[in-house]
Every structure is written in structure tokens, then in C-alpha cells.
Amino acid sequence: xxxxxxxxxxxxxxxxxxxxxxxxxxxxxxxxxxxxxxxxxxxxxxxxxxxxxxxxxxxxxxxxxxxxxxxxxxxxxxxxxxxxxxxxxxxxxxxxxxxxxxxxxxxxxxxxxxxxxxxxxxxxxxxxxxxxxxxxxxxxxxxxxxxxxxxxxxxxxxxxxxxxxxxxxxxxxxxxxxxxxxxxxxxxxxxxxxxxxxxxxxxxxxxxxxxxxxxxxxxxxxxxxxxxxxxxxxxxxxxxxxx
Numbered sequence: 001x002x003x004x005x006x007x008x009x010x011x012x013x014x015x016x017x018x019x020x021x022x023x024x025x026x027x028x029x030x031x032x033x034x035x036x037x038x039x040x041x042x043x044x045x046x047x048x049x050x051x052x053x054x055x056x057x058x059x060x061x062x063x064x065x066x067x068x069x070x071x072x073x074x075x076x077x078x079x080x081x082x083x084x085x086x087x088x089x090x091x092x093x094x095x096x097x098x099x100x101x102x103x104x105x106x107x108x109x110x111x112x113x114x115x116x117x118x119x120x121x122x123x124x125x126x127x128x129x130x131x132x133x134x135x136x137x138x139x140x141x142x143x144x145x146x147x148x149x150x151x152x153x154x155x156x157x158x159x160x161x162x163x164x165x166x167x168x169x170x171x172x173x174x175x176x177x178x179x180x181x182x183x184x185x186x187x188x189x190x191x192x193x194x195x196x197x198x199x200x201x202x203x204x205x206x207x208x209x210x211x212x213x214x215x216x217x218x219x220x221x222x223x224x225x226x227x228x229x230x231x232x233x234x235x236x237x238x239x240x241x242x243x
Contacts (some may be wrong), residue, residue, distance in 0.1 A: 065086050088116065181206070
């Protein structure tokens with residue numbers, strides 16, 4: 001269900017290297033260029049080809065299968081715990097807009113995905129149509145037509161005679177999404193017929209039933225984005241990141 005994320009792949013452009021040098025294949029933008037936003041948009045978009053397998057030189061692990069070890073969804077009708085929640089393909093994004101104003105301490109990125117799927121082990125306790133439900137098994141879901149906005153804030157600082165942009169916060173919000181399908185196996189143990197009937201009911205009302213799941217996913221994405229942006233900006237000076 002999510003988009004993801006992440007994602008805010010400017011960090012992938014400026015990953016850490018042992019010698020504190022940016023890899024030669026990274027084409028830096030000019031900080032003084034009036035069209036820097038378009039330049040950064042293109043650079044971030046071009047970098048999608050490196051994300052599926054990761055970039056060894058930058059110590060970036062593959063994001064082909066992004067896994068959250070455990071997360072909890074508190075829905076009006078159920079509490080759901082997901083373990084080993086795998087989201088994919090987070091790397092298959094389109095950068096719609098990129099706006100950076102370091103003087104104001106803000107970067108804004110709009111990203112879109114055709115779809116993101118989720119597979120996880122789940123435990124659910126809830127009540128639906130006056131029926132108590134306890135299920136444990138495999139969960140699958142797919143969200144399509146995803147658009148999300150990421151906002152990263154920080155401030156300029158001088159360190160060792162060089163100017164840095166230190167990232168402080170990051171937030172991610174979905175602006176558009178459609179839950180295409182969701183399925184929960186073993187909702188009633190070996191009762192295959194009842195499991196199917198409740199899954200059909202959940203599927204018919206999926207947008208309403210899982211609307212409250214998205215804020216939890218936004219928190220995960222915001223945390224991921226914050227960590228990704230902190231690494232390059234808080235380590236490299238602006239003179240090292242840009243021409």
C-alpha cells in the first residue's frame with residue numbers, strides 16, 4: 001500500500017563514500033543556475049536505474065524489496081500487525097516536480113508511482129458486521145495511481161569554513177492513491193468459505209476500511225526520507241554537492 005516512499009531519492013544521488021568524494025558518474029547541478037530545479041528533477045529521475053540493485057560505491061543497499069520489520073495499523077474496525085512488510089517497486093517512480101530553496105530552508109518533491117504492492121505476515125483482531133474476527137496469515141495489497149509530496153526542511157550552517165545545509169525534518173503526504181486490491185488469508189483458520197466471504201466484503205469496501213492505514217505509512221515514509229536526506233547534506237558541504 002504505499003508509496004513510497006520512498007522516497008526522496010536526492011539522498012541516493014549524494015550517498016556517502018569512504019573518501020568523502022562523490023562518484024564520477026554523478027552529474028552535479030550548478031547551485032547558481034536559475035534552472036537548478038529542472039536540473040535536480042532530471043538528475044533524480046535518471047538515478048532510478050541505480051536503485052533496484054543498489055550502488056556499492058555509495059554503500060546503498062538494493063531497494064528492490066523494501067522491508068519494514070514490523071508495523072501496526074489501528075483501524076476503526078480492527079488492529080492489524082504486519083511483520084516483514086515488503087513494499088515494491090519503490091524505485092519505479094516519476095519525479096513530477098522538484099523545488100529547492102536553501103535560503104528558505106526547504107525542498108519540496110512531488111513523486112508518482114503507477115503502483116506499489118505489499119506482502120506481509122499479519123495478525124488481525126477486529127469486528128466486522130457484528131462478527132468477531134481473528135486472523136493470522138499472509139496479507140497482500142496493491143495501491144495504484146499514487147502521488148505523494150515530500151517536504152524537507154533545514155538550515156544553512158558554516159562548519160570548518162564551508163557552508164552546509166543541515167537537514168532537520170522531513171514529511172511525506174499522499175495526495176492521491178487508489179487501493180486496487182487487498183487479501184487476507186486464514187481469516188477464519190480452516191474455514192475457507194467464510195474467509196472468502198469476508199475477504200469479498202473487505203474488498204468491496206476496501207477504500208473505506210483501510211483509509212486510516214495511510215497515516216501510519218506516511219510516518220514510515222517520512223522517517224525514511226529524513227534519514228536519506230540527512231546523510232548527504234549533513235556530511236557534504238554545498239561546495240561538494242554542487243558546482
